[in-house]
Amino acid sequence: MKNRLGKWLLSWPPLLYLVLFFLIPTAIMFVAAFRFPGDYGGLAPMYYYEEGKLIWDLTLENFTRLVEEPIYFELFAKSAWYAALTTLICLVMAYPLSWLIARSAKKYRDLLLLLVILPFWSNFLIRIYAWMIILGPQSAFTRAVNWVWTGMGGEPVQLLFTPFAVIVGMVYVHLPFMVLPLYANLEKHDLSLLSAAQDLGANAWQRFWRITWPLSLPGVFAGSALVFIPALGMFAIPDILGGTDSIMIGNLIKQQILDTRDWPFGAVLSIMLTAGVLAIAMLGALIARKGVKRG
Amino acid sequence: MALLEIRNVVKQFDDFTAVNDVSLSVEAGEFFTLLGPSGCGKTTLLRMLAGFEQPDAGQILLDGQDMSRVPPEKRPVHTVFQNYALFPHMTVRENIAFPLKMAGWAKDKMDAQVDELLEDVRLTEFGKRYPHEMSGGQRQRVAIARALVDRPRLLLLDEPLSALDAKLREEMQLELIKLQKEVGITFVYVTHDQGEALALSHRIAVMSRGQVEQLDIPENIYGNPKNRFVADFIGQCNVLEGTVRAVDGGTMTVDIKGCGEVRTLAVPGVTVGQQGWLALRPEKIKLDKELSDLPDEAYFRGRIHDCLYLGDVTIYIVEVADGVLIEAMLPNNIPGVAKFFDDGDIVEIAWRFDAGSFLTE
Ligand SMILES: Nc1ncnc2c1ncn2[C@@H]1O[C@H](COP(=O)(O)OP(=O)(O)OP(=O)(O)O)[C@@H](O)[C@H]1O
Numbered sequence: 001m002k003n004r005l006g007k008w009l010l011s012w013p014p015l016l017y018l019v020l021f022f023l024i025p026t027a028i029m030f031v032a033a034f035r036f037p038g039d040y041g042g043l044a045p046m047y048y049y050e051e052g053k054l055i056w057d058l059t060l061e062n063f064t065r066l067v068e069e070p071i072y073f074e075l076f077a078k079s080a081w082y083a084a085l086t087t088l089i090c091l092v093m094a095y096p097l098s099w100l101i102a103r104s105a106k107k108y109r110d111l112l113l114l115l116v117i118l119p120f121w122s123n124f125l126i127r128i129y130a131w132m133i134i135l136g137p138q139s140a141f142t143r144a145v146n147w148v149w150t151g152m153g154g155e156p157v158q159l160l161f162t163p164f165a166v167i168v169g170m171v172y173v174h175l176p177f178m179v180l181p182l183y184a185n186l187e188k189h190d191l192s193l194l195s196a197a198q199d200l201g202a203n204a205w206q207r208f209w210r211i212t213w214p215l216s217l218p219g220v221f222a223g224s225a226l227v228f229i230p231a232l233g234m235f236a237i238p239d240i241l242g243g244t245d246s247i248m249i250g251n252l253i254k255q256q257i258l259d260t261r262d263w264p265f266g267a268v269l270s271i272m273l274t275a276g277v278l279a280i281a282m283l284g285a286l287i288a289r290k291g292v293k294r295g
Numbered sequence: 296m297a298l299l300e301i302r303n304v305v306k307q308f309d310d311f312t313a314v315n316d317v318s319l320s321v322e323a324g325e326f327f328t329l330l331g332p333s334g335c336g337k338t339t340l341l342r343m344l345a346g347f348e349q350p351d352a353g354q355i356l357l358d359g360q361d362m363s364r365v366p367p368e369k370r371p372v373h374t375v376f377q378n379y380a381l382f383p384h385m386t387v388r389e390n391i392a393f394p395l396k397m398a399g400w401a402k403d404k405m406d407a408q409v410d411e412l413l414e415d416v417r418l419t420e421f422g423k424r425y426p427h428e429m430s431g432g433q434r435q436r437v438a439i440a441r442a443l444v445d446r447p448r449l450l451l452l453d454e455p456l457s458a459l460d461a462k463l464r465e466e467m468q469l470e471l472i473k474l475q476k477e478v479g480i481t482f483v484y485v486t487h488d489q490g491e492a493l494a495l496s497h498r499i500a501v502m503s504r505g506q507v508e509q510l511d512i513p514e515n516i517y518g519n520p521k522n523r524f525v526a527d528f529i530g531q532c533n534v535l536e537g538t539v540r541a542v543d544g545g546t547m548t549v550d551i552k553g554c555g556e557v558r559t560l561a562v563p564g565v566t567v568g569q570q571g572w573l574a575l576r577p578e579k580i581k582l583d584k585e586l587s588d589l590p591d592e593a594y595f596r597g598r599i600h601d602c603l604y605l606g607d608v609t610i611y612i613v614e615v616a617d618g619v620l621i622e623a624m625l626p627n628n629i630p631g632v633a634k635f636f637d638d639g640d641i642v643e644i645a646w647r648f649d650a651g652s653f654l655t656e
């Protein structure tokens with residue numbers, strides 16, 4: 001009895017948080033998706049009275065617009081592609097880094113981890129603006145790239161305001177979210193399994209592929225979710241580093257809500273994005289549970 | 296030619312010598328045991344055989360081939376680790392198939408071989424389970440099957456039974472003997488449990504501080520220990536200090552400090568005046584209120600100092616002279632009687648002249 005009370009006391013703050021800041025906003029957005037835009041932005045009333053009768057003023061128009069115009073689907077697909085590419089690059093970069101940290105002497109591990117999260121100490125926007133300078137046409141980096149590229153017979157290229165710049169920025173910002181769960185996983189590995197595998201005839205590659213990699217999958221999934229989900233809804237980085245051709249779904253939502261002032265359509269896009277993310281998160285949890293059952 | 300030859304192997308960690316000039320050879324098909332107290336270098340020696348450590352000096356030959364440049368994955372040697380080291384993400388089948396997969400066996404051949412090993416270790420119904428769904432003894436058997444599946448030349452076992460409870464350990468010992476006989480693979484077995492070593496092995500190397508103290512068949516390790524360390528480490532043993540007074544053909548007379556003279560077997564090379572120790576197993580000592588006169592035997596009168604009731608036997612510690620304690624062991628073979636004597640009882644003890652052995656070191 002006492003135990004149950006304790007559980008309840010502990011669980012209501014996060015529950016309340018989820019209800020207030022996730023469920024209710026999502027419900028508002030869900031309803032907004034069926035309404036008409038207001039004359040001066042915002043939303044038109046949901047209902048009105050005509051001759052004393054209540055008339056609901058709702059529509060499916062916002063959804064049909066989404067389905068009918070292929071550009072929106074393409075934008076979703078492109079965003080998913082950018083997020084997936086970001087996740088993949090983060091994984092490839094973070095795996096060896098996490099492995100090295102997990103295998104380094106215990107006294108250096110905390111310091112190395114601190115270095116990984118050090119960028120969080122400065123403002124997100126400032127760090128993105130820094131990339132604007134690094135990738136800008138006058139930067140030493142861009143000039144070096146162009147020097148090599150034209151030397152090989154290519155035309156000079158622009159780096160800033162391209163999809164390349166967006167991916168660079170997204171990888172840069174999300175890398176620690178991949179490193180931390182991977183490290184947490186790799187650090188726990190029982191090294192005697194690698195000795196056993198070697199003893200039983202596995203070479204270095206086989207030891208990685210048959211032992212380390214499958215045992216690290218929970219970390220890979222956790223890190224991928226932590227990178228893919230925020231990357232999918234990202235708008236600041238494409239805004240600052242991207243050109244007109246590299247906007248993502250997050251930019252479109254922001255545009256609908258703030259610039260075009262078509263809140264209902266913005267709401268439709270938002271709930272589609274939320275639904276997509278939820279589906280991916282559930283899939284991830286399912287795979288992770290399978291991993292836990294085995295480990 | 297011996298299957299395994301270890302020649303003058305030395306291994307140092309910084310300035311600590313873990314294995315100090317060990318030489319021994321193991322024959323094909325043998326069950327060979329390295330026995331010694333904790334920290335004597337058994338695991339280090341085993342790791343050098345597996346290839347995880349390189350000797351600082353000396354050579355390891357397998358089938359006459361020098362192993363120094365051969366990495367662990369290329370040696371026809373497998374290890375059963377103390378913690379089993381089963382792969383948690385693989386089923387029992389997959390664990391056992393692992394060495395075959397690494398060696399690139401064909402699927403149908405591999406399946407047949409794994410089935411055979413599962414049968415050998417009596418786990419046929421457990422193939423689809425994961426290691427965490429198995430008991431300690433079952434995991435142990437999986438680890439052994441996995442290490443035997445591709446028929447290595449040599450199987451190394453590092454205290455494989457130490458994590459099991461006493462009953463299960465005994466069961467597994469019998470199973471190990473049977474399995475080794477069946478597969479005919481050479482075992483090098485590491486343990487600090489002398490009972491286990493005596494029960495399992497064809498030959499035993501008793502180690503201490505990085506060196507081999509005695510290498511012999513179990514009967515000789517127990518019956519004729521070479522020095523005080525071996526006598527003391529293997530089983531219960533009385534070690535009585537004394538000096539040789541006379542040598543007379545096959546026997547000699549030793550003056551046991553504080554007790555008096557006894558006759559014992561002569562030792563080649565030992566002459567009058569030699570200091571040493573008489574090693575005497577407690578079960579070889581006769582003990583009673585009154586022993587009938589036996590001219591051929593060492594004979595003393597003493598007082599029961601302490602009794603240790605062990606169930607099947609009781610150990611009586613007899614004070615034969617001031618400060619000289621001799622342990623004697625009697626089987627509790629009379630129903631309803633747990634103790635034949637009480638503390639303080641005056642008793643007589645005796646042993647045959649060939650019951651003990653005289654040690655010079
Ligand atoms: N990597 C190492 N670095 C330094 N010293 C080591 C190392 N490995 C072993 N030693 C030392 O070498 C000695 C022998 O160790 P080893 O593990 O071979 O003992 P063991 O006979 O297997 O003992 P146990 O029965 O406790 O397992 C020990 O004193 C140990 O501290």
Ligand SMILES: [Mg+2]
Nearest residue numbers: 337338339453
């Ligand atoms: Mg050891």
